[in-house]
Amino acid sequence: MEIRPIFASLRKHRIPALLIVLEIALACAVLCNAVFMISQRVSDIGLPSAIDEQGLVSVTLRGTDDKLVASEIPRNLAALRGIAGVQQAAITSSLPLSTNNWGWSFGVNPDSVIANQKNINVSLYFIGENGDKALGLHVLQGRFFNGDELADSKFDTAPLPETHAVVMTHAAAENFWPGQSALGKTIYSKPYYYTVVGVVEDVLRPNVSTTNTRKSYDAVYFPMSAAGSKGALSYYILRGAPQDRDRIMREAEQKLAELNPGAVAKGQTYMDIREKYFANMSSMAWMLVLVCVVMLAVTAFGIVGLTSFWVGQRRRQIGIRRAVGATRGHIMQYFQTENFLLSTAGVALGMVLAFGINIYLMQHYEMSRMPWYYLPGGALALWLLGQASVFGPAQKAASVPPVVATRSV
């Protein structure tokens, strides 16, 4: 295909051609970045967490009397275990993605104090008997807490419990002692120290950072007795079959409300907790999808409109070309090639622009670098879009009969 005549004709329509190129460039730049943002959010929403999310139900019980919890918690748990379909029930201080975070920072040296720069900030989960089974934790190394550790752990007036055994996630263990086994090692926050008795598969923190997922799993489990919990334990967790979870949630909420008339019981399935945590993110992702679709539609309309106009303007020339021997295919090809050239210029500019926007977003917003393949991906999408939208007008052009050449206007 000879492209010189196309260039000659585009030179005559410099402004419209430039506009199409700019429109494609902007669309390409926005598309690349928007799709990248969507993919980031989708991967955030799907952050894995090694607990039985499908079958887990939580009921928070707040406003209880700290002096009575020693007898109330075992009684409540016994009642919850009586609900049909409940395989295990336990109590804990918080859940992954519940936004109820209790953070603390520890170091690996005996003289580490809380304000040390090199300390690692972790989320603390206090958990009662059978908590590992109720959550569905996977112990990778060592063991979960034994009966003595659970029974002896209590809060005094200080914010950390009087115990010396902890279980931490694999990610936290890697952050404290990279490349080493954490079993038997000790974390310090003077005057407190805790020895790792077990390592579990990664569980998310109550709040996660979306920019630094490496820190999203720094969680440490502490044993806690009902008697010594001083109000720290308020999440009753129940595990059952996924299809039973809604019924279990309702019955458990009702049962706890009946047993504790002075307190406030609120039930949620774990899937609701996760959905609620990421609700903002998923609505933003849907908004971005909507923007991309409408933007591509507008760009396509622009191409259709302008090409239709060009076709209308060149009816006579098309007729002449047809009269002197050009086939319908040649006419089609002409417009398709023209669009290909414009799209190529557009996406070339667009890729540079997309890269620039990404750099700007990295500096001003919580964004990471866009992988390179988004650029050719966006370019390909706009090429295809251009070809698809030029197809209709090009076909109309090809259907111009050669006899047009013999008529004046």
Added chain:
Amino acid sequence: MFGYYLDLALRSLKRNKVLTALMVIAIAVGIGASMTTLTVVHLLSGDPIPDKSGVLYFPQVDPENPPRADHTEPYPAMDYRSAMDLWNAHRADRQALVTSSSTKVRASDTGKPPLILSLLSTTADFFPMFEVPFQYGSGWSAEDDARHSHVAVISHDLNNKLFGGANSVGRSLRVRDTDVRIVGVLKPWRPTPLFYDPWSQNFSKTEDVFAPFTSSLEINDGNFQPYTCWHVPDDTRHLQNADCVWVWLWAELDSPAKARAYASFLADYAEQQKTMARFATGKDHVRLRNVMTLLTARGMVPDDVRLQAWLAFAFLVICLFNAVGLLLAKFLRRSGEIGVRRALGASQRAIFSQCLVEAGVIGLLGGFFGWLLTLLGLWLVRQQPVDYAHLAHVDTAMFFATFATAVAASLLAGLIPALRASRVAPGWQLKAL
């Protein structure tokens, strides 16, 4: 002439309905998307208390000792001792200590189940300072603060929930384990953002129960949570002596001179604490910001919303390019007609204004449909589970802004095509006819 141009414009728009529709849709979609996000940004970055935002100040000092190396800004809260020292100095026209905690609340005589609510502990000046509107009763007095009175003010929502909206002043409310007397019921009040709580991006509701700082520290003892600590507190239940920040101080300073005086008082205090070795950093980490500067410094507009605004802007530009291209096509297609008019004596200016009128009509149509799309977009935002969703509605300013933007955008888009059209050489076009 304008009437004639309008007539011509309408005729020309009718002649090629598909092209007209494409242009109107392009402008409408661009306007709809950008106005939706602009409205959200406008509402989120708005002034929560326009009459007084210039005289309400948020003093900050930095009690962290030893300091963290990467710490360049003081925390958006104070430790109890600094807050009390500054409050007791009474250097401001009005001042309020504020902190919030969660507690169990029930109205014993209504038989309704207990609720877990946020309790705002503050001092008497809070209500006049922040222009809090009352439905029934009033706030408490400075004397109530000093006497540790068991009184409370409740929100409109809570009054509806517990007392069915009746005047509940004088009735009793059980906050945790203590009975307090209701002295005031608020009208619906929701400053947006919730500026007096600068801990985080916050478009949530106000607290439901307000009680004197002094007495609520006793009533809800042990339920106060620190923002952060730099030493392990000996007793987490009593933060009064702990090295933790958890209290906010607000000051009303009616004139710039008073604000300057207060700033130097604050700096002196920090320096004095530094010489006493209680603070590690003196006046370098002293801040005295008014409401809007505080909101800007804390970045109250969520990142997502700002990103959306950029996106919408890029979108509008794409739509504009689109409109320019299509208008150009449309005008130049009529080159013959324009040539005849020029030959008959129409000036370049006349052609130019005729084209602009046509562009303006498209803009108005685009604006109208764009406005409908904005309403749809804001409705979509309201359906989102975000804490600012309730804000999303069109106000008159944004309504007019929508039309102004639409017409301006289409006139801008019509500029190049109109210029090109008015430069059509009449002779050349006539020859071609």
